[in-house]
Amino acid sequence: MLDQPEFRDDLEKMKRIFAAFETKSTLIRILDQAMERPGTHVYLGSESNIKDFEGLSLVTAPYGAGGEILGTLGVIGPLRMNYSKIIPLVDYTALQLSTFFAA
Secondary structure, eight states: OTTSHHHHTOHHHHHHHHHHHHOHHHHHHHHHHHHTSOSOEEEEGGGGSOGGGTTEEEEEEEEEETTEEEEEEEEEEETTSOHHHHHHHHHHHHHHHHHHHHO
């Protein structure tokens, strides 16, 4: 993210983002929310309900085995990330994790 122009020139914004990462309860809340809904989801900016994630997007997908959701994985990046690559990647990775845990 530091190489992206919208983050490179705004040190205060990066400090807020990293502070949000350090507050694990914030990330856990988002990932728990994503576990409640099946499938891959995209949260744009303030849709994540985290003020410090404005300007960021989050792509999440739950994984599990035997009909039980075990966790959620996600990718955080700039709003202009390449969704056509990231969404299938997150979806595929969640499927692979589900297959692994089902074995």
